[in-house]
Amino acid sequence: MSPVVVARPPRRTAPPAWARIVAPIVVGLLLLAVWILWVDVLGTAPRALPSPIAIGQELVLRGEIIGKAMAVTATNALLGLVAGALLAVVLAALAAASRPLDGMLAPLVAALAVIPIVALTPIFNTMFGASSQFGRQAVAGIAAFVPVFVNVLRGLRQTRPVHRDVLRSVAASPWQTFRVLTLPTAVPYLLTGLRIAASLAVIAALVAEYFGGPADGVGTAIASYAKSGRAALAWAFVAGGIAIGLVFFLATTLLERLVARRLPV
Amino acid sequence: MSTESTTGSGATTRATGVPSAADPAAPALRATGVGKSFTARKGEVVALTGVELEVAPGEFVSLIGPSGCGKSTLLRLIADLDAPTSGELTIFGKPAHQARLDQDYGIAFQQAGLLPWRSVGANIALPLELHGVERAARAARVAELAELVGLTEFVDRHPDELSGGMQQRVAIARSLAAKPRLLLMDEPFGALDEMTREYLQSELARIAAETGAAVVFVTHSIPEAVFLSDRVVVMSPRPGRITDVVATPLGARRDDGLRESPEYYAHVTAVREALHGTPTHRPGEP
Numbered sequence: 001m002s003p004v005v006v007a008r009p010p011r012r013t014a015p016p017a018w019a020r021i022v023a024p025i026v027v028g029l030l031l032l033a034v035w036i037l038w039v040d041v042l043g044t045a046p047r048a049l050p051s052p053i054a055i056g057q058e059l060v061l062r063g064e065i066i067g068k069a070m071a072v073t074a075t076n077a078l079l080g081l082v083a084g085a086l087l088a089v090v091l092a093a094l095a096a097a098s099r100p101l102d103g104m105l106a107p108l109v110a111a112l113a114v115i116p117i118v119a120l121t122p123i124f125n126t127m128f129g130a131s132s133q134f135g136r137q138a139v140a141g142i143a144a145f146v147p148v149f150v151n152v153l154r155g156l157r158q159t160r161p162v163h164r165d166v167l168r169s170v171a172a173s174p175w176q177t178f179r180v181l182t183l184p185t186a187v188p189y190l191l192t193g194l195r196i197a198a199s200l201a202v203i204a205a206l207v208a209e210y211f212g213g214p215a216d217g218v219g220t221a222i223a224s225y226a227k228s229g230r231a232a233l234a235w236a237f238v239a240g241g242i243a244i245g246l247v248f249f250l251a252t253t254l255l256e257r258l259v260a261r262r263l264p265v
Numbered sequence: 266m267s268t269e270s271t272t273g274s275g276a277t278t279r280a281t282g283v284p285s286a287a288d289p290a291a292p293a294l295r296a297t298g299v300g301k302s303f304t305a306r307k308g309e310v311v312a313l314t315g316v317e318l319e320v321a322p323g324e325f326v327s328l329i330g331p332s333g334c335g336k337s338t339l340l341r342l343i344a345d346l347d348a349p350t351s352g353e354l355t356i357f358g359k360p361a362h363q364a365r366l367d368q369d370y371g372i373a374f375q376q377a378g379l380l381p382w383r384s385v386g387a388n389i390a391l392p393l394e395l396h397g398v399e400r401a402a403r404a405a406r407v408a409e410l411a412e413l414v415g416l417t418e419f420v421d422r423h424p425d426e427l428s429g430g431m432q433q434r435v436a437i438a439r440s441l442a443a444k445p446r447l448l449l450m451d452e453p454f455g456a457l458d459e460m461t462r463e464y465l466q467s468e469l470a471r472i473a474a475e476t477g478a479a480v481v482f483v484t485h486s487i488p489e490a491v492f493l494s495d496r497v498v499v500m501s502p503r504p505g506r507i508t509d510v511v512a513t514p515l516g517a518r519r520d521d522g523l524r525e526s527p528e529y530y531a532h533v534t535a536v537r538e539a540l541h542g543t544p545t546h547r548p549g550e551p
């Protein structure tokens with residue numbers, strides 16, 4: 001016999017790799033040039049928009065305090081993301097296993113999805129004390145919970161009939177079926193949920209800082225420096241916030257890609 | 266090479282404890298008065314009615330008939346994937362449900378149904394893993410099965426790296442993992458090209474002979490049924506039922522030479538006539 005290994009088909013026709021990297025860099029540099037032209041050369045920009053050069057100087061000079069603030073916000077976002085995602089996976093598994101529970105949870109999650117969660121921060125701060133980070137972490141957690149729950153619940157329902165038949169034919173127990181079929185089928189959906197949740201958790205953790213609580217974190221710094229007229233420093237903290245969001249996004253995207261390679265759906 | 270010769274502990278029963286002993290004299294399959302109705306939106310669909318069938322140990326029986334005549338339904342009832350509305354099914358003298366728990370049968374479908382995140386070896390080992398067979402025994406059995414289906418070099422690959430025919434061979438290896446004495450197959454070669462199909466038919470004939478397992482094989486190809494089977498069971502739709510059984514005793518020689526032989530053609534004609542209800546006239550023949 002001469003078994004033939006079938007080559008994977010090309011995914012889709014995309015621009016060459018170098019173009020995909022170079023294009024956004026070129027766009028970014030162009031925007032930067034326009035910005036410098038407007039602020040430094042023409043001098044017609046509003047005071048709240050400092051030159052990128054001034055922002056860069058602040059980033060270097062105040063790197064340490066910016067780093068500390070970033071650590072606070074990133075930790076809140078990460079704790080919220082992990083706790084919210086764990087709770088979402090457990091509840092989604094329960095909802096997938098039990099129709100009545102699904103009926104109870106579905107409207108609750110739908111309600112959560114439309115409530116502006118950060119608006120709850122002042123209430124949390126009052127509940128848990130103004131010096132506690134818990135309110136911010138809780139807000140990040142709730143924000144992360146929704147997309148993970150929705151995606152995992154959908155993923156847990158994607159098992160194919162032929163796979164269910166195979167497992168039934170080998171007399172797999174319900175738990176074995178969950179472990180070898182239902183759960184692995186849902187993993188790509190979990191990772192998509194996590195990628196969406198990661199960005200939401202960062203945004204929630206940062207915006208929650210605008211609503212009071214301890215006097216630390218990127219959001220707190222942006223608010224106070226913007227108010228006191230130190231626009232360049234405020235913008236340097238904004239850059240810090242963007243960096244946190246990017247790291248969360250890239251980490252979860254990478255995870256999704258890695259697992260997608262091992263789990264072709 | 267015999268698949269019955271190694272130390273793999275094969276089928277062991279979880280939960281219920283002891284596998285119930287099969288009656289050695291019992292037929293591999295006995296169906297008495299089996300019927301199945303589905304309640305659809307437009308009312309009741311009688312998918313099967315009055316099915317009487319007995320398959321001897323080691324016998325190869327094909328179910329043939331037009332689409333919708335209940336072939337898949339019958340196979341699913343035998344496999345205890347669905348419950349019959351009426352009648353009784355026993356496998357080696359046990360109720361179908363118990364036979365499933367005891368892994369007395371292996372099954373393969375038209376879709377290979379491999380788990381894409383598992384390697385070929387891990388897919389073959391799945392039934393053994395779920396029944397607590399130790400790692401070493403599992404590895405030995407996988408090696409043996411991979412050799413049986415000619416995929417030794419591919420055990421570490423993933424299903425998406427294999428052609429359709431190779432995936433189907435993996436599915437057959439998986440169905441044989443627990444050394445069942447009954448093999449159920451629902452159009453396993455239905456989605457394959459003609460060349461691969463003929464090749465796998467020869468392979469299956471060899472595997473069935475080597476393992477000594479009885480086979481119930483669903484197909485809608487007359488030559489395929491005749492080539493493989495000791496008996497061909499002809500079915501009709503509306504309502505799904507058995508209308509004829511054609512013996513096709515072509516002996517142990519199931520190789521490409523057989524496809525050219527006059528007895529083979531004679532049996533193909535016999536099955537065709539049983540299927541169409543009347544002797545058929547082919548162009549160019551008196």
Ligand SMILES: Nc1ncnc2c1ncn2[C@@H]1O[C@H](COP(=O)(O)OP(=O)(O)O)[C@@H](O)[C@H]1O
Pocket residue numbers: 303304305310311312330331332333334335336337338339505
């Ligand atoms: N799950 C089901 N629900 C309703 N009707 C079904 C179901 N499965 C099969 N049927 C009906 O039973 C009949 C036999 O189907 P099937 O056993 O799949 O036929 P075959 O495999 O011979 O093509 C068909 O009329 C089909 O529509």
Ligand SMILES: [Mg+2]
Pocket residue numbers: 336337338
């Ligand atoms: Mg069918």
